[in-house]
Amino acid sequence: MAIEDRRQRERDARRRLITATARTLAETEGWEAVTTRRLSTEIEYSQPVLYKHFGSMEDIVEAVAVEGFEELAETLRAARGDSRASGDELGRVAAAYSGFAAKNPALFDAMFIRSTRLHFAAEDTPAPLKEAFAELRAAVATIAGGRDVDTLTEVVWSALHGLVVLGRNGRLRPGHDTARIELLVTQLRAASA
Structure with missing residues (x-):
């Protein structure tokens, strides 16, 4: 053996x-x-x-993407648990998501932009994808109020993803990433009040 x-x-x-x-x-x-x-x-x-x-090369990209989701889950978990950092849990997680994408552009592409067979919310969803979503969901749950947490998490994720991709591709004014994320989080918090 x-x-x-x-x-x-x-x-x-x-x-x-x-x-x-x-x-x-x-x-x-x-x-x-x-x-x-x-x-x-x-x-x-x-x-x-x-x-x-x-x-195939697609299999290699998927393996890189799964590793990326492991790292993203850990990044979001650390941001959620860092009570010493400024802002509330959702604000810290949103900033961490944006920072992760900026620090790892090719990894982010493998995870979200390149075509893969990886799917969320499916029976065969790999654990790291579920864990990353769960970390974002936990932060969103803090401001969900009576709203459906899963759907709200998907909307928050979509908004964060859109801000990241549009910013990376020069479709948004440079230098305003933090302000956009703070505005998004503020609006989400206000809607839960």
Whole structure:
């Protein structure tokens, strides 16, 4: 059994190397630079080795996205629990979401912009996606009042996502990201009063 455990650890390490390399390439050069040929060159494994771990580039992007949702969930959890920071729970979480997107643009693209087979609110939704949504939902619940928390969370998420994407693509005035998020949170809080 020890030999099989070692082999599994080696497979897991190669998977992590592939996804980490894909993510690094995407963050530095964009997702267009991430090809199986380029990955195999960067990690010094043949393309067939890549395909032993991932059936396609889409599978690699999905693995990166799932890792991103793990990180997003942790980021939102930390923001929610940081009572020393300014603002209420929803304000801290909204700012953390925006900051996460700004700090990790290629990762954010893998999670939300690129086409994947990852779906929310489905039987096969991976746990990290559920956890990230649950962290946002917990913050939204603090201002929901009598409103349906799940639907309100989807609306808040959509608004945050829209602000992030429009800002990143130069569709909104630069330098006003924080003010827009504060206005959104203020309006949501006022609607619950």
